[in-house]
Amino acid sequence: MSQSKSPRSYLIIARSSPYGSQQARAALDIALAAAAFEQAVSIVFMDAGVLQLLKNQQADAAGIKNISKVITALELYEVNSIMVHQEAVDKYDLDPSQFVLAVDVVTSEDIKTLIAGADQVMVL
Amino acid sequence: MKFSIVIHGAPWSSNASHSALRYAEAVLECGHEIVRLFFYQDGASNGSSLCVPPQDEINIPEQWQVLINKHGIDAVVCAASALKRGILDEAEADRYEKNAHNLLPGFAVSGLGQLIDAAGQSDRVVSFVQ
Numbered sequence: 001m002s003q004s005k006s007p008r009s010y011l012i013i014a015r016s017s018p019y020g021s022q023q024a025r026a027a028l029d030i031a032l033a034a035a036a037f038e039q040a041v042s043i044v045f046m047d048a049g050v051l052q053l054l055k056n057q058q059a060d061a062a063g064i065k066n067i068s069k070v071i072t073a074l075e076l077y078e079v080n081s082i083m084v085h086q087e088a089v090d091k092y093d094l095d096p097s098q099f100v101l102a103v104d105v106v107t108s109e110d111i112k113t114l115i116a117g118a119d120q121v122m123v124l
Numbered sequence: 125m126k127f128s129i130v131i132h133g134a135p136w137s138s139n140a141s142h143s144a145l146r147y148a149e150a151v152l153e154c155g156h157e158i159v160r161l162f163f164y165q166d167g168a169s170n171g172s173s174l175c176v177p178p179q180d181e182i183n184i185p186e187q188w189q190v191l192i193n194k195h196g197i198d199a200v201v202c203a204a205s206a207l208k209r210g211i212l213d214e215a216e217a218d219r220y221e222k223n224a225h226n227l228l229p230g231f232a233v234s235g236l237g238q239l240i241d242a243a244g245q246s247d248r249v250v251s252f253v254q
Contacts, residue, residue, distance in 0.1 A: 008244055022165050023253065026132070033236040039244070120243045122130075122251055 011118035017048035027124035035077040046085035053099040128242040131167035135184040138254035160242035168206040192230040
């Protein structure tokens, strides 16, 4: 890898359902890659993306990889900040205790501030 | 300003790739710089030399190639994305003992680290998701 101005701050906005497309996995892979290169990474799950966080996903039954295993790797890769949008939690009638890892619940206003403060924002 | 552009869409499945192509052209016309094009997920299909659209339709992969070669742009297809979609350069075709390779000249196969590297060098990363 060539020299770059680093580390920079990344905000990944994961808003895709876990198995409806490749986008959910793509967002996580970008987050993990950025963290592996020692960038400051935050991820916020919003819209259908909150469903990625649920415990007891039975993806193996459909012959596909369980995305929640990748999500638990976020902590190992030192992704600094893992957040979920309050509106999405409410919309899907979820409770953070149902999630595979501890997340900070954030408001739309918080997300605005996060976007404004990040060097790079990627929405998937 | 320095831009990197991430293309997530296959050539004709959505407008993502065509929009990204036109955006890239506009970026250069406005005097900005493109640090890297990164073709990710279905976007890797833009690297195929075997697309044959009807004559009255734009050949999107070929247009990408023209833009890349004309301006000497760094263009990377994600290796994992490309391999599983059957987009291979000669080295990968040899490695996996496939009987053909089809990556357009001007495109390079590399990893997701190239996206992070590009983002580190760019003022803006613009993604075109279907």
